[in-house]
Amino acid sequence: MYRAGALGVLITFFLIIWATVLMPMVLFNPKPSGHGNNYAVSNKEVADPARGRQVYVREGCFYCHTQFTRLQDRGYGPLVKAGDYVFETPHQLGTARTGPDLTNEGGKYPAQWQKAHLINPRAVKPGSIMPSFSFLSDRDMNDLVAYVQSLGNERKVTAYVEAPAEYMQGTIPKTVDTNSDAAANAGRGLYIQDCAACHGMEGLGNGPNAISLEKKPANFTRPFYKQYSDEFWYYRVTEGVPGTRMPRWGDGGNLNDPRGGILTPEQRWYLVAYLKTLSKDRTSEDTVDKLDQLNSVGIERLPVITKEQWEPHSGEE
Amino acid sequence: MLLDKIFSNQEGSASRNFMISALWWSIFAMGAGLFAGMEFSVPDLVHNVPQLSMPHLRMWHVNGVAIGWLSMGYVGSMFYMVPNLAKTKLWSERLGNMTMWAWNLLMVGAFCTLLNGATEGREYAELGAVLDVFALLALFCISANVYMTIVHRRVKKLYVSLWYFLGALFWFPLVYLIGQRTFVQLPGLNDAIIGWFYGHNILGMWFTTVGVGMMYYLLPRTTGNPLYSHGLSMLGFWGIALFYAPTGTHHILQSPVPEWLKAIAVISSIFLLVPVFTVLTNFFMTMKGKWHLMITDMPTRFTVTSCLFYLVTCTQGPFQATRWINWYLHFSQWVVGHAHLALLGTFSFILSASIYYGLPRVTGREWYSQGLIRAHWWLKFLGFLLMMTSLTIAGLVQAAGWAFGIPVDQWSLTIRPYWFLRAISGVMIVLGQLFFAYNAYKTLYTPAKLEVKTKEAGVTA
Numbered sequence: 001m002y003r004a005g006a007l008g009v010l011i012t013f014f015l016i017i018w019a020t021v022l023m024p025m026v027l028f029n030p031k032p033s034g035h036g037n038n039y040a041v042s043n044k045e046v047a048d049p050a051r052g053r054q055v056y057v058r059e060g061c062f063y064c065h066t067q068f069t070r071l072q073d074r075g076y077g078p079l080v081k082a083g084d085y086v087f088e089t090p091h092q093l094g095t096a097r098t099g100p101d102l103t104n105e106g107g108k109y110p111a112q113w114q115k116a117h118l119i120n121p122r123a124v125k126p127g128s129i130m131p132s133f134s135f136l137s138d139r140d141m142n143d144l145v146a147y148v149q150s151l152g153n154e155r156k157v158t159a160y161v162e163a164p165a166e167y168m169q170g171t172i173p174k175t176v177d178t179n180s181d182a183a184a185n186a187g188r189g190l191y192i193q194d195c196a197a198c199h200g201m202e203g204l205g206n207g208p209n210a211i212s213l214e215k216k217p218a219n220f221t222r223p224f225y226k227q228y229s230d231e232f233w234y235y236r237v238t239e240g241v242p243g244t245r246m247p248r249w250g251d252g253g254n255l256n257d258p259r260g261g262i263l264t265p266e267q268r269w270y271l272v273a274y275l276k277t278l279s280k281d282r283t284s285e286d287t288v289d290k291l292d293q294l295n296s297v298g299i300e301r302l303p304v305i306t307k308e309q310w311e312p313h314s315g316e317e
Numbered sequence: 318m319l320l321d322k323i324f325s326n327q328e329g330s331a332s333r334n335f336m337i338s339a340l341w342w343s344i345f346a347m348g349a350g351l352f353a354g355m356e357f358s359v360p361d362l363v364h365n366v367p368q369l370s371m372p373h374l375r376m377w378h379v380n381g382v383a384i385g386w387l388s389m390g391y392v393g394s395m396f397y398m399v400p401n402l403a404k405t406k407l408w409s410e411r412l413g414n415m416t417m418w419a420w421n422l423l424m425v426g427a428f429c430t431l432l433n434g435a436t437e438g439r440e441y442a443e444l445g446a447v448l449d450v451f452a453l454l455a456l457f458c459i460s461a462n463v464y465m466t467i468v469h470r471r472v473k474k475l476y477v478s479l480w481y482f483l484g485a486l487f488w489f490p491l492v493y494l495i496g497q498r499t500f501v502q503l504p505g506l507n508d509a510i511i512g513w514f515y516g517h518n519i520l521g522m523w524f525t526t527v528g529v530g531m532m533y534y535l536l537p538r539t540t541g542n543p544l545y546s547h548g549l550s551m552l553g554f555w556g557i558a559l560f561y562a563p564t565g566t567h568h569i570l571q572s573p574v575p576e577w578l579k580a581i582a583v584i585s586s587i588f589l590l591v592p593v594f595t596v597l598t599n600f601f602m603t604m605k606g607k608w609h610l611m612i613t614d615m616p617t618r619f620t621v622t623s624c625l626f627y628l629v630t631c632t633q634g635p636f637q638a639t640r641w642i643n644w645y646l647h648f649s650q651w652v653v654g655h656a657h658l659a660l661l662g663t664f665s666f667i668l669s670a671s672i673y674y675g676l677p678r679v680t681g682r683e684w685y686s687q688g689l690i691r692a693h694w695w696l697k698f699l700g701f702l703l704m705m706t707s708l709t710i711a712g713l714v715q716a717a718g719w720a721f722g723i724p725v726d727q728w729s730l731t732i733r734p735y736w737f738l739r740a741i742s743g744v745m746i747v748l749g750q751l752f753f754a755y756n757a758y759k760t761l762y763t764p765a766k767l768e769v770k771t772k773e774a775g776v777t778a
Contacts, residue, residue, distance in 0.1 A: 073719065127730055242717070
């Protein structure tokens, strides 16, 4: 009887190994997609992304950051394909997102910002709980930044954000021409009335109310907002930002009901027309985005990135 | 002479030494967890010390509790349970003590390398190549020892616990061998598939199988009731053997791995409910008429708590593994709560029960203080509930954030109170463990005059 039992244990186990270990090895061989990360792009003399990957592994960034986007992730750019990961060993898919997903992080911020963020996250993102990695040597740090900057570089990210399906183009009637000056002017009036107390007259996120808020209102002048589509603006204004003081200006359950929400859909479209005029273009004087300029970023001297440009949600001026 | 002391041949010494080592490493491993938890509340707690940065602490914490505390404690427990069930001595105490030293050396290696970031970068399989080989050799020695003990047994029938132990000692070295992937370079996603095969089976084919075996051993002994049903226990064993191992892919359910593999994982995850409920029915029916022992007898209390948490873990697990729930909850702290429910709530409790029950019998000394045992239970129990609640709520907040597409830094302030509560719960749990270790120390290293203390109810040899 025990012989039969032992045989059973053996057979079940090897059956399972065969089905879940060997079969995927044989059947699942995605071809490289040319849609992932390319580590050969930067000048290795300056910074080597492939080595930076080893630093990423060593410092255990993957315990807080994932590297795959999912269908429902609206804030992280294009979806990944199986072939993106052929050369990614050991895999850095990650399991927990204490911090944001980094699949398409490359180019999202200037290299200089990345370095400053690694040296002291709280200097560029108030309230961040990411650990400081200031102990990294210069070489490690530059390589790591080069790696972060190469993430998703073959995916050709143009926009990171995308409104949920129910807000996508065509699903909700757009009653206002959001590109017209008239609409923007109307929006400005509403903005001064309803939003300036928090977001500030210039949209810098520094209205008088900002002082008392823990999560500071958004600074609409950031170049980041250039990628927001009208629908995305509309979605944000309508739904507000849960967990912050940002109110929900529309009635999410009934998008088209003219009476729904604090502001009518038309008023919200006017606001969109105004908000989209606020974001500035990224200018080369303010920021350095060249890897070889990384060495000028030091622990004593955090970079010259102007706060207004790169610190997303500060209320200070 | 000295060699005789180190590689002692005395009966029960290997078991005792393994248990003490487990307690020793548990302090460091759990302490690291607490420290990492505090860094979520105060990220600049330490500055410029790579060894104390959160990811390094986390690696050591996970490996320390899994390979140090739980695994060593498990081996220690098997070393007294198996001879007892087989009505014979451990095959070789000397070999047992040798593996004990080897394993401790492994832990020293793990401590030094992981805190410095020398990692293979694979969750749960972080240890470097040399340490992997070491661990495997030690595992084979342990298996050999236990299997040889069974060969020399003086009873005909094997009790279920032995089925579980023997199964685990056959599966786990193989799972470890496959899972470490030390000498192979697989393409990224295949690496992930094997990685989670291992990550889940260190649980399914080692912590669960040995842990459940220990529950089967302890419940009838501490309550004095016979096991409710041997038929059910066999059903549970085969259910776990069949359905646990293929579930690994449910950890990467939303990544671009093959759909058929995900389907296998989800289906077997749900099927797992069957063995789990048979096992638990068996346990709770065995408790019949003896529930009051939970108040007076501490090993029983630890065992039953562990069974109850096992029920919660294993209902939560299949629930999370279904695609829709996973769609919502994945990546959040909910899952971290679940992991602690399994390793802390269930398996740490059963291991504590086993040490509380076993150490007096192996060494012939009564516990130094029953009060400390009670304090340990309360601290760990309440601390754990606090941790579970705070992580679960934090997870739900995070999940809502992901589902709404709100960037992390916009809602991360909302979960600050839960990070804080988690750190508090960590303090309670580590304090409980310190009481445990202190109690064990006092029990073993005070002169024998304490032995004459009156025996507590329920603790009969």
